[in-house]
Each structure stands twice: as C-alpha cells, then as structure tokens.
Amino acid sequence: MKATVHVTLKNGVLDPQGKAVQSALGGLGFAGVEEVRQGKVIELTLAETDPEAARASVEKMCRELLANTVIEDYRVDIEG
C-alpha cells in the first residue's frame, strides 16, 4: 500500500527557499510569478493492507517525525 505525505510550511511562516526560487525565476525572465512556496513530498510503501490502519499509522509518523508541526502542516493521501 502506498501513502503520500505532503509537508508544507504553515501560512505566515517565512519560506526562504520559496522566496529565493521566486526571485531566481524572475531573473530567468519568467514574469508574473506572484508567490512560490516550497514543501516536501514523502512517498511511503507500506506492508499494511488496510487503508484505515495505514492512514492512522502514517498520521502518527507525521506527528512524530515527518512533519515539524511547530511550523509545518501535513496532508496524508492513501492509495490502494
């Protein structure tokens, strides 16, 4: 079973990477890029076969390790 976790900075938290990418895109001549935010995507392959159990386990992984909940939000997607 596969799980995908998106970890993104909370709203209002400074994103230095996004800021730098935005200005680099401007430098490359891409106009009209109003905001850039950079996050992580983590793809997990799990032995678990029950979607609900998988979700519960991945949510726990997010809280304990994958996301830094002080500054980051996370979203879990489970696919068969």
Added chain:
Amino acid sequence: MKATVHVTLKNGVLDPQGKAVQSALGGLGFAGVEEVRQGKVIELTLAETDPEAARASVEKMCRELLANTVIEDYRVDIEG
C-alpha cells in the same frame, strides 16, 4: 492561477534522505515501512489566467530551474 510541481528522484537514483527517514521510522517502532522516497513540492501562484499557457510556462521553469533532469522527474498540476 495556482500550479503545483512535484519533483521526485528518478527510479534507480539512491535517495539518502528517504533512506534516513525509513531507518528513523524503524527506530521509532513503525514496522512494515518498505520504502521511503522524498521529493519536493513547489507551489506557484501565477498571474497567468490561461491554463494551457500556465502549464507551458511552468514546464519550462521545471526544465530550466526547478528540476535537475539528470536525477529528477517532475510533474505539473494546474488548478483554476
């Protein structure tokens, strides 16, 4: 208009971050994590309003800057 870019390592490219996460999860007592791959997600807010033009422009950004195609694949999603 918003665009989301997923940048992930190509198959066969060793992913030190994913491997470290996998072993850390094991250390935390999560069993049955068979593989972990870590990538980036970049969210762009664009002035462009035409989805096709937006996609073309973001694909170009990926080729020129956002992804290193020696080791990375990318996927672009455009939403209203």
Added chain:
Amino acid sequence: MTEPTPDVIAAHGLNEPEYAEVLNILGRAPNLVELGIFSVMWSEHCSYKSSKKWLKTLPTTAPWVICGPGENAGVVDIGDGQAAVFKMESHNHPSFIEPYQGAATGVGGILRDVFTMGARPVANLNALRFGSPDHPKTRHLVAGVVAGIGGYGNCVGVPTVGGEVNFHPAYNGNILVNAMTVGVAPADRIFYSAAAGVGNPVVYVGSKTGRDGIHGATMASAEFNEDSQEKRPTVQVGDPFTEKLLIEACLELMATDAIVAIQDMGAAGLTSSSFEMASKGGMGVELALDQVPMRETGMTPYELMLSESQERMLMVLKPGREDTARGIFEKWGLDFAIIGRLTDSGRMVLTWHGETVADLPIDPLAQASPEYDRPWVDTPAPAPLDEAALPAHPTWDAALATLIASPDVASRRWIWEQYDHMVMGDTVQRPGGDAAVVRLHGSNRGLALTTDCTPRYCRAHPESGGAQAVAEAYRNLSAVGARPLAVTDNMNFGNPEKPEIMGQFVGACRGMAAACEALEFPVVSGNVSLYNETAGEPILPTPAIGGLGVLEDVERMATIDLKAPGQALVLLGG
C-alpha cells in the same frame, strides 16, 4: 478608545504596579498598540528589570575597553588600529520548542549585534546545555540545535570555532543555547545606535516583516509551563542567505559616511530598536508604519511593532544619502524603505495611512522601565566533603575509562565537524584545544576565543562558580599564549522571583566581579536569561563566560597536542 481589560493587560505580562505606571506616564489609558509596546519594552528580556541592579556591580572598564555594556556589543582595542566587537546571547526557549530554527535564529541575532557596530564577524562560538543523555528528548534536541547552529553559521560564511556542551537532568525541560559572535573593525570606525539630527531619515533594511514570533520577547521572559507545548508560538524561521547579504550590504554602506546611527531589530523588533535609538540620542521619532515592507497582507500596526521577523535593521541616515544607501541595498537584493524621520519632540509618534495610532513619550518608556531589587537569599557554602563517606577509589584504569566516557568529557568532534570552522581562511587553531585562535586577516596577530562555565560548581556555590568560570576562561586564553582582554557573559538562571534563585544570581555576579577585578578582565557585554524553569524545576545556575584575548604572533601560539616522544610533561599550579 476603549481601555484594555485586565485580561488583556495580564496577557501582556504587565502586573498592577506596572500598569499603574503606564497610566501615570501617559495620563490616560493606552490603546492596544501602546500597550503592546509597553509590554515589550518592560519585559524582563528587554528591560533587565530583575538583573540591572546586580549587573551594575560588574567591572566594565580597562584602558583597552572602547565600549562597555549598553550598546549592541562590547568593543575592545586589540592594537594595530583594530577593535574586537563581541557579545553572547541566549535563545533558550525558542530552541527547546524548535531546536533547529531556534538555534539558527539565535546565531543570526548575535551576528547582527556585531555587524551593526561596523565589525565584520570573524568567529562564532556557542555554549550549550542539554538534559540527561538518556532523556527521550535529548537526542533530538542536540541534533537539531547543532544542525541549526551549523545551518546558519555555515551559510553566512563565519567559522564556528568553539564552544562548550554539558548534560544534566536539570536541563531536561529547558535547554540552554547561548551563541557568541566576534567581529573585527577599525578602532576608529565603530557604529553606535544613538540617533541624531532632527529631520534625518529613519530607514528600514533587510527582509520584509511578517507575523513572526509576535510576543516572542514576552514569551522569552515567562516561565515555561507544561502547556507551552500546546501554545506553540509562531517560531521564527531564519534565512541565513539574507543575513549574508545584509552583512555585505551593511559593511559596504558603512565604508561610506552615510550612516548616523544603526541598530539591529532583535527581540521586540521595531519597537525596541526605534525606542533605543531615539532614547540614546534624546530624539523623537515619527514612523509611518504603512511604509514598512510587509510579507503578508492585512498586517496591523500592532503586529508591525511587535513582529520578530529576522534579518532586519533600522538606520538613521545623513540627509541626502538615501540614494547611495538604496543603491547598495538594491544591488544586494534587499528591501529598503524610508519609514520615518527624527524629531525633537522626545515622543514616538506612529502613523498608519496618515492616522496616528500611537503617541508615546520615549524616555519614560525606555529609561524608566521598572527596576527591581528582588529579595534574595545567599546560597550557603557547602560543607567540606567527608572523605570517609566517599566510595572507594576505583582503579586508575577504571577511573580514566569512566571519565573519558562521560558525556561531559567525551570528544565533541561530532559537533564541531558539523560546523564550518575554517571558512575565511584564518582559523589557525581549530576546535579541540583550550581556546580557538583566529588570525587577524592579513597579519600574523590573532584573537583567542573561549566559552566556559561549570554549572555544577555554580549550583554548589554560585560565588565560587562564577569566579571559577571567569578564571577558567582566563586560563584557556593564557594556555594558547594569548593576553586575555575582556569577557562577555550570558547569565542563565531560573525564576528570579524566588529568593534562592535570585541569590544564585547575586552570588554568581559577586564571584564574577571579584574574578574580573582581580584579573583585569572586564565584562564588556552580555545577556541575561531568567525564568529558565519547567514545572517549577530550575536549571542549574549557568553564567556562561565568553573570553577574548590577543596574540601578537600566532606562530608562537601553544597547542594541546603532545609533539614528540620523550618530552617532559609539567604540572603547573596547585
């Protein structure tokens, strides 16, 4: 305007007598913006209200001291027309909540204190205390703090050359992260923060302001409790890349004669920087807050005054130099905005799209902040150890193995290898010796640097422990062949409202003062961090000392490694 409710006043950390003083100063009730400003200015962190009385007892002068406590950092003459600018500062609470970013922004803050004064930073050090090695959080905290210090310092390109680490259960819920920066400037080109010149423009440079750490300065002074985990204040994220650009841009502008005064926006951001600059210069200020570069939409004057966004500076320029300055900051890709001017009113007038949102007298706020003579009890001198009651002496081999395996003695290589300790090409003595030695660029002279404190001594007897920390710093500098010149300190203690804790603080100050006096080793800068307690459990009293000395010839520096077989080992001292 509606008067703030008691709840709102309490949430701003002002007690009843303090609020009464606010009413007395204003002759009316404050609005929310004004209340926020009072709360920040009178927080323990900014006002030193519990510690001021005792800090004044530390010796701060010597013929080579150019500037002692009171500015962004201390300044000493190191000969050859050069000055060393240095200070240590704590980022304890933020680092416990988010170790990487907390430690990283701590490094960023202390760097700004130093380059604000016109010095190019040449070395970073740190003094760290963690809980017991087997406490479940310790590993994560150590890894995060070390990575954060490296992540910031390595990127800005200032070598992290030394530091110290201890482990003790008293720090389980309250780690200490003290960061020190040393910079070098021409002795006659030091920049100060006193504003001058009616009509001169007040200029904002660096990063945009966001809603970072609103209330962080008050948080840093409030005792930690179990639900701090829940409240999770907005942690600031550091941007070392912007800091690097800010260093280069500021030093480039400082090479011209455009700057009248400059101050970094540290804790309490725009509030404390503007009040301090105005108060030191006896000036008034008008700021148009709508001109402040903003990162988010919908920000309010309250948020702009209290934001702790990093990598920002405030300057007063000479008239007509705006374009020179703007050109330099734009070249480095940094924000630049003229946000106000100096007046002779002695008042801080803040406007928002033309409307006045705060109007406060500057000196009463900045200078008449509360000063407490907190009750304290002396820590009694410990009874001599009863030798008979000690466990039997282990074999020498076993004793040695125990010592070497102790977390307080074990090699710190794992830590310093994560710090770039060689960038700038002048680290002639790397971490691992008694003191780091950094060559003064382009010469054969050098600075020796160390941080020291043994908290268990300080707990046993704060006065001896404080004196010992100073003496150890002095010895470490002497051991590499340097002439010790001056110290910076970081006083980390528990809740000063408890007489025993206040007694520890007083004792440590007495010991430090005596040692500094005896050694002619004055305190030129420092920082105080109080309320380091979790659930009523205080940390060990930890007056961290950062020492600086000078070597006339780095080729004659002494190092710790044994050089050749057959040489004699000599024990000196008693």
Added chain:
Amino acid sequence: MRAAVIVFPGSNCDRDVAVSLRAATGHDPIMHWHADTELPKVDLIVLPGGFSHGDYLRSGAMAAHAPVMREVKARADQGVAVLGICNGFQVLTECGLLPGVLMRNQSLRFICRDVFLRVEATDTPFTAHYAPDQVIRVPVAHHDGNYFADPATLDLLEGEGRVAFRYTDADGTASAAANPNGSRRNIAGVLSANRRVLGLMPHPERLADPLLGGTDGAPLFSALAESLAA
C-alpha cells in the same frame, strides 16, 4: 596568469581562494560580480565555495543561471581554464559544464574536516604539480557533496581519465570508510573532456598556508600559475 573569481550572492570562500591565488601568482585576481556580463579576458575562471543563493532549491542551481554564466560557458568552450571548488563544483554540474550531480551527504549532516585524496590525473593545468597517485590532505566542508552519475557516465569518466581526485585513506586506499559523503566510486573531483574544467568538493585553498596546518593545497595553485602563465 590573470584569474577572475566569480562572486555570487552567498559565495563565502571567494576571499579565501583569492588569497591562495595571490600567493601563487603574486597578484590579486579580479573579483567579478555574478550580475556583470562583461567578463574581462582572463586565463582562469574560479567559481568559489559558499552557499550561492542560500543553496536553496538545489546547491548551485540558481547560480548556474547567473547572467555571467553564459559567458563562463562560452569561455570554457574556447578552452579557458575553469576551477569550481565546493559550491563552484555544484554550479558546474548544474550548468552542464561537468557531468553528474552533488547530492545530500549520505549522513545528511554537514561535514567539515580534513580528508585524504589520491591524485588520479596529473596531466592537467590544475594537477601538474602533484605526482601520480600522490596522497594529499585537504579539508571538505559541505552538506551536498555526494557525487552521483549513472554507471555509464562513471565508466566514461574513468575510461577517459577524468576523475581528478578520489577520497582515500592516508595510505591511498579508496575505502568506504574514507568516503566522507557517499560519493559514487569515492569521486572527489572530475574534469571536463578537454581537461580544462575541474570541479572538486574539497577545499585546496584551506590548506595552502603552513599556519593553517598544511600546504597540500598549494601545488594546485602553483600549477595553475605556471601552466597558464601568459
């Protein structure tokens, strides 16, 4: 020899390498700002270490698109020598002047310490003052030094003698223990096909002065000064 050091926003070893160049050539290199496209005529272009653009996104990725880089590539094509150290190596791979990519260190930690390198190629303007298979000691200081390329590319590099340096033990063995960052085949530095572009993660400029604890980096600069003498 005239050298230019390209200064990117976030470069922080630009001054360090200038010191080594001055020691080897007797004069100061040109410090050239990345946004300035008019690059003077020089014999050597140096891309220094540091954190260009904060190393955000990927190390060296944004600097690879700096305005001056088009000219740097054109000069490289004409045979002008280009040296990329640490972040400079990352920029060279990102802009395609060298193959492969520098990934995050296997330990995921920044690593700053001396390492041993075996000099694998001495027929270049950079390495002519080393002896074949000489083992030298120089520091590394990086977070992203894990050299990766596909096996075919690695075979090609090895077949053409384009691996300039490998991480080894003090006795010259390219063991796993001697590899500080997980680089494929212990590769620490690679050359372009015409052998005029060198990228390496270790910092020769940091041990080119006896007061800093060693001089094994100095021959690289003296070799450049001699080979590229006008």
